[in-house]
Amino acid sequence: xxxxxxxxxxxxxxxxxxxxxxxxxxxxxxxxxxxxxxxxxxxxxxxxxxxxxxxxxxxxxxxxxxxxxxxxxxxxxxxxxxxxxxxxxxxxxxxxxxxxxxxxxxxxxxxxxxxxxxxxxxxxxxxxxxxxxxxxx
RNA sequence: UACGAUGGACGGACGGUCGCGUCCCGUUGAGAGCGGGAUGAGGAAAGUCCGAACUCCACAGGGCAGGGCGCUUCGGAAAUCGAAGGCGUUUCGGCUCCGAUUCGUCGGAGCCGGGGCGACGGAAAGUGCCACAGAAAAGAUACCGCCCGCCUAAGGCGGGUAAGGGUGAAAAGGCGAGGUAAGAGCUCACCGGUCCGGCGGUGACGCCGGACGCAGGGUAAACCCCGCCCGGAGCAAGGCCAAAUAGACGAGGAGCGCACAACCGGCUUGCCGGAUGCGCGGGGAAUGGCCCGUUCCCCUUGACUCGCGGGUAGGCCGCACGAUUUCGGCGGUGACGCCGGAACCAGAUAAAUGACCGUCCUCCCGUCACGGCGGGAGACAGAAUUCGGCUUACAGUUCAUCGUAUGAG
RNA sequence: GUGGGUAUAGCUCAGCCGGUUAGAGCGUCAGGUUGUGGCCCUGAAGGCCGAGGGUUCGAGUCCCUCUACUCACC
Numbered sequence: 009x010x011x012x013x014x015x016x017x018x019x020x021x022x023x024x025x026x027x028x029x030x031x032x033x034x035x036x037x038x039x040x041x042x043x044x045x046x047x048x049x050x051x052x053x054x055x056x057x058x059x060x061x062x063x064x065x066x067x068x069x070x071x072x073x074x075x076x077x078x079x080x081x082x083x084x085x086x087x088x089x090x091x092x093x094x095x096x097x098x099x100x101x102x103x104x105x106x107x108x109x110x111x112x113x114x115x116x117x118x119x120x121x122x123x124x125x126x127x128x129x130x131x132x133x134x135x136x137x138x139x140x141x142x143x144x145x
Numbered sequence: 146u147a148c149g150a151u152g153g154a155c156g157g158a159c160g161g162u163c164g165c166g167u168c169c170c171g172u173u174g175a176g177a178g179c180g181g182g183a184u185g186a187g188g189a190a191a192g193u194c195c196g197a198a199c200u201c202c203a204c205a206g207g208g209c210a211g212g213g214c215g216c217u218u219c220g221g222a223a224a225u226c227g228a229a230g231g232c233g234u235u236u237c238g239g240c241u242c243c244g245a246u247u248c249g250u251c252g253g254a255g256c257c258g259g260g261g262c263g264a265c266g267g268a269a270a271g272u273g274c275c276a277c278a279g280a281a282a283a284g285a286u287a288c289c290g291c292c293c294g295c296c297u298a299a300g301g302c303g304g305g306u307a308a309g310g311g312u313g314a315a316a317a318g319g320c321g322a323g324g325u326a327a328g329a330g331c332u333c334a335c336c337g338g339u340c341c342g343g344c345g346g347u348g349a350c351g352c353c354g355g356a357c358g359c360a361g362g363g364u365a366a367a368c369c370c371c372g373c374c375c376g377g378a379g380c381a382a383g384g385c386c387a388a389a390u391a392g393a394c395g396a397g398g399a400g401c402g403c404a405c406a407a408c409c410g411g412c413u414u415g416c417c418g419g420a421u422g423c424g425c426g427g428g429g430a431a432u433g434g435c436c437c438g439u440u441c442c443c444c445u446u447g448a449c450u451c452g453c454g455g456g457u458a459g460g461c462c463g464c465a466c467g468a469u470u471u472c473g474g475c476g477g478u479g480a481c482g483c484c485g486g487a488a489c490c491a492g493a494u495a496a497a498u499g500a501c502c503g504u505c506c507u508c509c510c511g512u513c514a515c516g517g518c519g520g521g522a523g524a525c526a527g528a529a530u531u532c533g534g535c536u537u538a539c540a541g542u543u544c545a546u547c548g549u550a551u552g553a554g
Numbered sequence: 555g556u557g558g559g560u561a562u563a564g565c566u567c568a569g570c571c572g573g574u575u576a577g578a579g580c581g582u583c584a585g586g587u588u589g590u591g592g593c594c595c596u597g598a599a600g601g602c603c604g605a606g607g608g609u610u611c612g613a614g615u616c617c618c619u620c621u622a623c624u625c626a627c628c
Contacts, residue, residue: 100500276573314611368616381628
């Protein structure tokens with residue numbers, strides 16, 4: 009199962025499997041329906057959700073009927089380009105491993121330096137959250 | 146060739162894997178999902194400093210107040226916008242003249258050419274202000290001086306003068322010569338200025354000639370005067386649909402009071418409950434001479450039910466074919482305009498345009514065999530109703546003009 | 555997104571219509587008073603007036619451009 013969920017793009021060059029033998033992996037898409045898009049919902053989660061702190065981001069989460077995610081960046085962290093990049097990187101982290109996560113609502117809060125940090129480091133931080141917080145299935 | 150200034154252009158390229166928004170097509174009962182295709186940030190998208198389109202509100206007309214703008218002509222829908230020109234100023238180069246000279250040059254003035262800068266109407270319409278210093282800061286005055294006269298000396302007094310010194314940001318045309326007791330446009334040449342006339346130019350303005358010894362400081366990004374312009378708010382404009390909760394309005398309406406002969410039920414046997422009958426506050430109008438009354442209308446009290454207007458969350462429209470982009474031709478010094486052809490070119494809303502990898506390109510650092518190798522970096526910055534400008538940020542590449550240095554002819 | 559406001563000493567604020575040295579309170583430091591500390595008294599230090607240009611002889615003040623903070627509007 010683990011092998012299937014890993015994105016083939018993450019493999020080192022040369023280790024790619026020939027196309028014909030690949031079983032199509034489960035889709036790792038992330039559409040609008042999977043996003044939290046209401047101010048009220050954000051407020052509720054931020055007020056009564058549990059928190060998990062990492063160096064470059066904070067995760068706020070609570071149990072829910074299905075899997076939903078939202079991303080928030082404070083105005084103080086930088087200009088529009090920086091804030092957008094932070095959201096996109098957090099979204100990418102979540103997108104790639106979303107199928108390992110159970111029915112929870114999770115809000116990602118960006119912290120300083122998120123836009124400049126190496127993506128592999130962010131992956132390790134996110135992995136620590138997944139293993140430590142109990143949101144995995 | 147290098148460096149600097151100003152202005153213009155570009156602002157990483159190609160490919161792979163996994164994804165995102167919008168639109169179209171197919172599938173489908175279906176606008177869900179799935180499959181396919183197309184398309185998807187900028188020169189500043191930014192700041193919000195100007196100007197518009199568009200929308201709503203207000204609006205006879207005119208004036209005042211308030212605000213904005215300000216050389217000329219042209220362009221433009223308009224603009225604290227652009228182009229060309231004028232004038233001023235500054236800088237560089239060249240030439241001419243004057244003065245000084247240690248004969249190397251230095252200083253000043255003018256002309257020509259190139260570049261930069263200029264919120265550039267009016268200071269003889271009026272008012273205000275010009276600190277300190279200085280004699281004096283505006284239609285004035287004499288501190289040190291200079292000269293003349295008088296008083297016995299030191300010096301003082303009276304008068305003349307504004308060339309020299311001194312103060313200041315600024316001192317009443319500049320400079321040279323003549324002149325004089327010393328001086329002064331007192332006189333003269335040149336330069337500057339004011340006025341008048343002529344010529345050239347659409348015009349700002351320029352040129353020429355004449356007159357006037359000069360008729361008078363700065364500040365209007367001080368009040369102000371003159372000319373021109375300006376209604377207010379902004380897509381969170383504005384329109385449509387419309388949960389939940391509270392409340393408004395309309396309709397229905399249980400209800401309350403009194404009586405209780407007969408009827409039903411209970412029992413303490415004359416009371417209670419049901420049923421039944423009658424009634425239920427205030428105001429106005431009509432009828433009428435007036436009152437009672439009657440009729441009609443309005444207001445008030447009322448669980449609950451239904452209907453309904455406004456409207457919040459939320460959704461939809463506005464919302465992308467336009468002062469559009471691009472190619473060619475023509476006109477114009479140019480901004481730009483005209484004609485013809487072609488194109489459709491983002492539409493999100495906790496807000497898409499990304500993540501990772503490879504090859505190459507550019508730059509930096511290290512190494513050295515001078516061409517590779519290793520490492521690092523690729524700026525400023527993200528549409529939010531839409532345009533036209535301005536301003537600010539910006540790694541690197543490149544073009545043009547000018548200047549400086551060096552080299553070659 | 556739109557429309558306003560503010561920035562002056564470590565902190566909270568004055569500074570008029572440009573003018574010579576930018577003030578006040580609290581705080582800080584030093585001295586005095588006290589057996590010691592506080593209160594109190596005396597004195598001192600501390601500011602390129604948010605940044606950069608411009609107008610002017612002269613700018614905290616006037617004009618322009620930026621920066622930061624802040625308020626209002628669905």
